[in-house]
Amino acid sequence: MIRMHSYKIELKINNSQKALCAKSAGISRYAYNWELDKLIREYEANKSLAIMYDLPKIPCTLGNAQDWHKEWVLLKNEFPWIREVSKCCGQESLRDLEYAFKQFFTKKSDYPKFKKKGNKDSFRLTGSIYIASNYAQLPILGKIRLKEKNYPIQEGKLKLSQATVSRQADRWFVSFLIKEDIEAPELAPISEIETNDILGVDLGIKELAITSEGEAFNNPKAYKSHLKKLQRYQRMVSRRVKGSTNRKKAITRLSRVHKKVADIRNDAVHKLASSLVKAKPKVIVIETLKPKNMSKNHKLASSILDSSFGKIRDTLKYKCSWAGIHLIMAPTFYASSRYCSVCGHKHNELKLSDREWTCSNCGVHHDRDVNAAKNLQYYALWLMDKHLRETATRLSSSQSYACGDERLQFLTEQCSSMKQEFNAMYTII
């Protein structure tokens, strides 16, 4: 299997290189917005046509990145300054735009938006790109020293197919992928997995995560703790005159704090995922959370953003695949908090503010999150058992986990109408 390492290294950049980077990012953004503007008009016109003639589908012929690039090349005669940066800037931007429209047409994301200056300024380069221990060699920009030395390449230089240069606050970074061909780790056969091999992980707000073994991972709450500072700096930005040097300075100060918040968050997520994988469970179970949907609840929104659920899920996905761990995602409707993990009794009265509760059926006192993590563990057992029964690879029924286990009864009730196939829920990478 191919293992991808992604790197993001700060560039030690001089002023002329800085200006060229800013210009490249600017032209990338221009190409994107210029084409998007045309496409939006075309799309809206088609949409009106569809409404006027009551067509079942919008007759869309927006073309693709290649078509758009032909127009972009012609634009270079009109605006020669486009030639001052690498030709990749426009080309790659239009590819991104094509992807954005594809996502929109397949209903995976919203309508493509215009890019704003100062917001994720970046450009992608292809062609002759090399990375060495202490410098990156990029088209047009030439050799640029790296702030972190001897990382990740020890000797010589490595050719890359592409690299992205981006700005965060007032610093510039180069990011790229290095492919490594490794032997795919073996996944444990499902029939050999026992309860102890399964780690349920409840993602939380108070704590970043709690495992079925009761281990808690601290949530640094970077956003919350920097909120006052962010608000103060935001106010400073709004008070300054648009286009002024002071406003620019204030924006830089604000974006530095934003970067710090993001760094703290990412660090916590990586530590959590590494720690879970290091314990070498055969299976890890988490909930399928849709951060976008959940953030709609305003009371919860900033807390949830602070726990970066989506990022945890993505990080676990690749770390598990490298370590040969099955990763199971319990469906969103699986109310893991509401059931007693000892007897399966449903505790309907559970409020979000209840951190602990006592089961009225068996009398066991639960920590809300540990109980939820244990229920996730049972979910994995139930799902694997279901799979084994369906594929009839289990030799005798006495090996079955689910039969007769009261704790799993509620799962059978709750998930019997589940339409998803096992493989869709079960990430075998």
Ligand SMILES: [Zn+2]
């Ligand atoms: Zn109970």
